[in-house]
Amino acid sequence: MNTSEIAGVIAQYGSMDSTRDAILTLREAGFEDLEIYSPIPAPDLEEAMGIYHSPVRLWALIGGITGCTLGFLLPAGASLAYPLVTQGKPIVSLPPFIVVMFELTVLLTGIFSLFAMLVHARKPKLKLAPSYRREFSVDRWGIFVPADPGRRAEAERVLGETAALSLEVTA
Amino acid sequence: MPGRTPTDGGDGLMATLANRIDSRLRRGNPLPTLADANEDISRPILVPSWRYAALLSVVIAGVLLGGAAWAWQIYRGIGVAGINHPVGWGLYITLFVFWVGIAHSGTLISAILYLFRSGWRTTINRAAEAMTIFAVMTAGLFPLIHLGRVWYAYWLFPYPSQRMIWPDFRSPLVLDVFAVSTYFTVSLIFWYTGLIPDLAALRDRFRGWKSKLYGTLSLGWQGTVREWVHYRRAYLYLAGISTPLVLSVHSVVSWDFALSIVPGWHSTIFAPYFVAGAIFSGVAMVITLMVGLRFAFGLEAYLTEYHFENMAKLLLLTSLIVGYAYAVEYFLAYYSADPIEQESFLWRARGAYQGPFWIMVFCNVVVPATLWFRKIRRSIPALFVISIFVNIGMFYERFVIIVTSLAHEYVPSGWGLYTPSWVEIAILIGAFCWFYMWFLIFAKLLPTISIAEVKEHLEHGKEHGHAEAHAGHPGEYE
Numbered sequence: 001m002n003t004s005e006i007a008g009v010i011a012q013y014g015s016m017d018s019t020r021d022a023i024l025t026l027r028e029a030g031f032e033d034l035e036i037y038s039p040i041p042a043p044d045l046e047e048a049m050g051i052y053h054s055p056v057r058l059w060a061l062i063g064g065i066t067g068c069t070l071g072f073l074l075p076a077g078a079s080l081a082y083p084l085v086t087q088g089k090p091i092v093s094l095p096p097f098i099v100v101m102f103e104l105t106v107l108l109t110g111i112f113s114l115f116a117m118l119v120h121a122r123k124p125k126l127k128l129a130p131s132y133r134r135e136f137s138v139d140r141w142g143i144f145v146p147a148d149p150g151r152r153a154e155a156e157r158v159l160g161e162t163a164a165l166s167l168e169v170t171a
Numbered sequence: 172m173p174g175r176t177p178t179d180g181g182d183g184l185m186a187t188l189a190n191r192i193d194s195r196l197r198r199g200n201p202l203p204t205l206a207d208a209n210e211d212i213s214r215p216i217l218v219p220s221w222r223y224a225a226l227l228s229v230v231i232a233g234v235l236l237g238g239a240a241w242a243w244q245i246y247r248g249i250g251v252a253g254i255n256h257p258v259g260w261g262l263y264i265t266l267f268v269f270w271v272g273i274a275h276s277g278t279l280i281s282a283i284l285y286l287f288r289s290g291w292r293t294t295i296n297r298a299a300e301a302m303t304i305f306a307v308m309t310a311g312l313f314p315l316i317h318l319g320r321v322w323y324a325y326w327l328f329p330y331p332s333q334r335m336i337w338p339d340f341r342s343p344l345v346l347d348v349f350a351v352s353t354y355f356t357v358s359l360i361f362w363y364t365g366l367i368p369d370l371a372a373l374r375d376r377f378r379g380w381k382s383k384l385y386g387t388l389s390l391g392w393q394g395t396v397r398e399w400v401h402y403r404r405a406y407l408y409l410a411g412i413s414t415p416l417v418l419s420v421h422s423v424v425s426w427d428f429a430l431s432i433v434p435g436w437h438s439t440i441f442a443p444y445f446v447a448g449a450i451f452s453g454v455a456m457v458i459t460l461m462v463g464l465r466f467a468f469g470l471e472a473y474l475t476e477y478h479f480e481n482m483a484k485l486l487l488l489t490s491l492i493v494g495y496a497y498a499v500e501y502f503l504a505y506y507s508a509d510p511i512e513q514e515s516f517l518w519r520a521r522g523a524y525q526g527p528f529w530i531m532v533f534c535n536v537v538v539p540a541t542l543w544f545r546k547i548r549r550s551i552p553a554l555f556v557i558s559i560f561v562n563i564g565m566f567y568e569r570f571v572i573i574v575t576s577l578a579h580e581y582v583p584s585g586w587g588l589y590t591p592s593w594v595e596i597a598i599l600i601g602a603f604c605w606f607y608m609w610f611l612i613f614a615k616l617l618p619t620i621s622i623a624e625v626k627e628h629l630e631h632g633k634e635h636g637h638a639e640a641h642a643g644h645p646g647e648y649e
Contacts, residue, residue: 016630036396039205039372040627041403045396056404064412075340078329082337089341096341099423103349106412106419110357114364117405118390121398125391132393134375137368139205139626 007171008146009155010131011164016044019141022162023048026145029158035131037142045141056116063112064105071101131170140165208625212618213376215468223467227611230604237601240594241316249319251594258577258589263317265569266602269452270310271351271424272445272565275417276453276485277303278358281365282413291481293628294473297621298464298614299457300362305609306456307355309602314347316598343426350423357416361409367392367402368623421449428572434515435576438503444496448568451489451535455561458482460610462555464619473620476549483548486561490539493568497532511581523588524575527567534564 013019019036023045026034036045046052075097083091118124131144143164147155152169159167244251254261277299284292315321327348329338338345370389374382392398422442429441438444458479465474504516519528538560547553574589591599613619 038394038396038399039368040623040630042396042399043403046400049396051396051400054401054404056401056408060405060408074329078337079340082335084339086339086341093341096343096346099346099419100340100349102415102419103346103353106357106416107353109412110360110409113405113408114360117364117401120401123390123392123398125393128391128393136394137372137375138209 006146007148007152008131008144008169009152009159010133010168010170011143011145011159011162012133012135012166012168013141013143013163014139014165016040016042016141018163019143020044020048022143022159022164025162026143026155026158029154031145031147031155031158033146035129035142035144035146037132037136037140037144039137039139039141042141055120056113059116060109060113063108063110066112067104067106067108068101070108071104072097074104075100205626205629208629209372209376209622211470211472212620212622212625213373215615216373216618217377217381217615223611223615227608230608230611233600233604234608235601237598237604240597240601244316244319244594244598245321251592253590253592253595254317255587255589257580257585257587258574260317260573260577261589262570262591262595262599263313265566265573266599267310267313267317268424268445268569268573269566270306270313270602270606271354271421272449272452272569273456274303274306274310274354274358274453275421275446275449276457277301277306278354278361278413278417279450279453280457281361282410282417285410286414289481290628291478293624294470294620295457295461295478295482296624297362297365297617298460298619300358300365301610301613301617301619302453302456302460303358304355304362305606305613306453307351307358308609309606311351311355312602312605343423343430346423347427350420354416354420357409357413361406361413364402364406364409365621366617368394369618369621372622373618418446421445428576433576433580434509434511435519435572438500440496440499440503444493444500447489447492447496448565451486451493452561452565454482454485454489455558455565458486458554458558459562462551462558464614465551468614468619470620473625476551479551479554480545480548483542483554483557486539486557487542487548490535490542490561494536497536515576515579518579519571519575522575522579524571524578527571528575531564531567531571534560535568538564 011022013022016038019038019042023034023036027048027050034049036042036049038045076092079091079093085091089096129144131142133140133142136142143159145155145159156167156169252261252263254263280292280299281296281303285296314327315324318324327338327345329340340346367389370385371392371394374385374389377385422445425441425445428436429438431437461474461479461482465471501516504512507513519525538557541547541553541557547557578588579586
């Protein structure tokens with residue numbers, strides 16, 4: 001959702017529980033496209049929003065498999081390109097290569113996880129959303145309900161029935 | 172932190188908060204708030220103080236001393252160092268192994284204790300992770316310093332060249348390059364990922380250029396649920412992969428020795444022996460640094476005796492493992508019926524380097540045994556002193572393993588002693604100052620305690636009742 005161009009209502013909450021209840025109320029009332037802000041990790045709110053999966057897991061797996069494959073191809077290829085027998089071991093000797101395979105598996109899983117997180121969370125972002133408030137990184141939870149003028153009153157009414165500490169209408 | 176369910180432990184922090192709540196009640200202020208945590212932890216950041224400036228100046232002077240000694244070594248050649256036949260690995264490799272070891276407990280606390288849902292890690296993991304990164308940065312210097320002709324360091328990396336020469340991937344020294352560089356990169360990613368929400372909190376706390384600085388570093392983090400869901404996954408996977416990584420890195424470092432045929436090195440116990448020693452020395456360094464942070468920044472409410480007691484227990488456990496490894500080494504030498512191996516170990520305890528050997532035993536086995544007493548485990552000054560002893564003892568352990576083995580190999584004509592030169596001593600001082608310089612910079616620029624994690628526990632305590640949270644609950648995996 002691009003909240004930079006949408007008008008709506010911002011509600012602030014003082015706890016995770018009250019925010020979760022508000023999300024459920026809003027979704028029951030037919031408001032699905034919500035932006036939720038939380039100062040702390042929010043598994044309860046993810047559940048309330050119906051978000052259960054993240055594609056980061058797939059990217060982590062792809063990174064791991066890529067790293068493991070590279071971790072074999074690099075030492076095997078290098079050893080074949082410069083076939084010097086050392087310590088009487090075969091040119092392509094798997095046991096020492098397992099260390100490189102393991103390290104590159106870990107390395108690429110980590111790098112892929114980081115970039116997947118950034119890409120899917122749409123980071124880096126130069127400007128904060130207009131619906132973002134400084135309090136959302138301190139001690140407040142926020143719900144932004146994008147609503148055109150026709151539905152704004154209804155959004156305000158539904159939010160007014162929740163435990164919102166404040167309501168703010170953005171044009 | 173992320174991925175924690177509301178029923179997670181957190182008893183350590185709750186014990187902290189219990190003290191805090193009590194003190195606030197006495198002052199007529201009933202409950203700590205999330206805003207308090209935000210304010211308390213970020214207060215020392217970017218606040219100038221002459222004490223800090225003086226301390227930073229001292230360590231920078233130390234770094235310059237070490238840098239000058241290294242420059243002299245590059246100018247005159249590696250001959251200015253004391254390493255020579257037969258002891259070709261001296262203080263530089265000792266310090267490499269020592270600093271890689273120091274790094275390990277940071278990952279243990281941040282990753283392994285995270286997966287085990289140990290709530291007490293919450294207030295110490297950030298600084299421990301920072302310590303890991305700075306320790307690896309320090310360790311990484313020593314192979315370069317030891318090389319002598321540092322400008323050929325790139326030969327260690329596999330790259331296609333006109334000479335068509337590739338590194339030998341059967342050599343543990345090449346495997347070490349992969350292990351240490353992977354460890355550094357993944358630790359950095361893990362640390363930075365954990366910092367992102369806190370950087371956003373700092374962005375919102377400050378105004379002007381400070382806000383811009385932290386805003387840039389936080390990459391525009393807003394804490395939306397859609398951000399958290401990806402963040403929590405990434406953090407979980409990073410913790411998951413860091414756990415076997417930390418065990419692998421010092422194992423690979425130990426194989427630098429164990430894969431040779433030098434008596435005293437050629438041993439199958441080296442990998443677990445080195446990993447236990449690494450965690451032992453790392454926990455000691457965490458205690459040393461945390462005591463300093465606690466007093467310098469007034470974080471007594473967050474870093475309590477409870478946290479230090481838990482670290483003391485880890486120290487005691489790893490001390491026992493290390494002490495057992497010392498005994499097993501001697502037993503293996505005896506049981507092998509190999510006169511060279513037996514001579515090597517007898518010489519360690521009775522030869523020219525008996526001083527370092529007995530310092531090692533005293534500092535790593537005898538002194539930590541006092542931690543059996545609860546009173547000592549909960550005494551922060553006592554723990555500080557013990558942690559210094561362990562730091563010294565672990566430095567000597569690396570020295571004893573490396574130097575005594577090389578100095579007393581198979582034939583008497585190959586025996587010889589090693590004494591560090593002034594250049595090596597100056598670089599040793601420079602290395603410690605280099606490490607503390609980065610730590611001091613970190614302590615002034617970034618939150619030394621994870622703000623988001625502390626707030627998560629506060630919220631948990633608020634919603635589920637203080638008494639319940641204090642008791643702690645077994646965590647659940649996602």
